[in-house]
Amino acid sequence: MDRESVLHRDRAEAAERRGESVAASPQQAMKIRVLGCSGGIGGSLRTTSFLVDDDILLDAGTGVGDLTLEQLARIDHIFVSHSHLDHVASIPFLVDTVCWMRGSPIKVYGIKETLDILRAHLFNWKIWPDFTQIPDGDKPFMVYREIRVGEPIQLGSRRFTAIPANHTVPAVGYAIENERGALIFSGDTSTNDALWKVVNATQNLKYLIIETAFSNKERAIAVASKHLCPRLLAEELEKMRARPEVFITHLKPGEGALTMKEVGEAAGRWRPRMLENNQEFSL
Numbered sequence: 001m002d003r004e005s006v007l008h009r010d011r012a013e014a015a016e017r018r019g020e021s022v023a024a025s026p027q028q029a030m031k032i033r034v035l036g037c038s039g040g041i042g043g044s045l046r047t048t049s050f051l052v053d054d055d056i057l058l059d060a061g062t063g064v065g066d067l068t069l070e071q072l073a074r075i076d077h078i079f080v081s082h083s084h085l086d087h088v089a090s091i092p093f094l095v096d097t098v099c100w101m102r103g104s105p106i107k108v109y110g111i112k113e114t115l116d117i118l119r120a121h122l123f124n125w126k127i128w129p130d131f132t133q134i135p136d137g138d139k140p141f142m143v144y145r146e147i148r149v150g151e152p153i154q155l156g157s158r159r160f161t162a163i164p165a166n167h168t169v170p171a172v173g174y175a176i177e178n179e180r181g182a183l184i185f186s187g188d189t190s191t192n193d194a195l196w197k198v199v200n201a202t203q204n205l206k207y208l209i210i211e212t213a214f215s216n217k218e219r220a221i222a223v224a225s226k227h228l229c230p231r232l233l234a235e236e237l238e239k240m241r242a243r244p245e246v247f248i249t250h251l252k253p254g255e256g257a258l259t260m261k262e263v264g265e266a267a268g269r270w271r272p273r274m275l276e277n278n279q280e281f282s283l
């Protein structure tokens with residue numbers, strides 16, 4: 001972040017603490033960097049996470065662990081798509097690592113059902129301490145922020161809106177926007193007509209990141225676990241009237257090349273490309 005951006009962020013945070021809405025900063029470009037985009041781990045593979053500018057995470061899979069201590073300490077906001085471990089695994093370590101270095105709590109955003117699961121099954125004092133009560137409930141290291149599908153959260157010039165997903169647990173994707181354009185991340189999802197309503201209604205949609213977790217031979221597993229395979233992806237893309245650049249994420253380790261070959265065969269006319277770790281998008 002340059003000095004102007006830091007000043008803007010500091011002013012915005014002060015305004016937010018006073019309960020005022022945060023002013024937009026239209027001149028500022030937004031950077032979205034892939035920290036992890038695999039369905040698993042091993043070698044250079046990392047599970048799902050995106051770093052937006054230097055202060056926001058979209059999901060917090062194992063890729064977060066590649067950030068430096070200084071970078072970790074700058075994370076103020078974490079938007080969670082759903083409660084599965086490959087999307088939240090780094091939140092406990094992140095909060096524990098940087099809490100002593102920060103003056104304000106890390107905000108974890110999710111739909112009510114997702115936050116309830118994190119409370120009951122992750123930050124429950126058994127798997128990990130409840131950092132919303134540490135050091136005390138009045139001034140905690142972490143807070144939950146409940147969001148609703150379709151209701152945007154504005155952070156400076158950046159807007160995050162949860163969008164519908166269709167998965168085995170309550171889940172959302174996200175639309176990330178500023179005045180320059182939009183990026184949509186499907187989250188983990190199977191067949192999902194509601195997603196395409198949002199995609200088709202989004203102004204200036206530049207990028208679509210959509211999952212294809214399994215190859216065609218595992219179609220039955222994809223259906224049962226509410227993910228997509230290449231043929232299902234093609235059926236879904238048929239519903240798209242917008243023409244964003246399409247990137248494929250959440251490929252199963254060891255099956256990336258096969259799945260992308262099948263994606264090319266089934267859905268080639270949308271020119272989908274494999275999402276790469278450290279790839280950066282600019283809006």
Ligand SMILES: [Zn+2]
Nearest residue numbers: 082084167188
């Ligand atoms: Zn999942």
Ligand SMILES: [Zn+2]
Nearest residue numbers: 084086087188
């Ligand atoms: Zn996943």
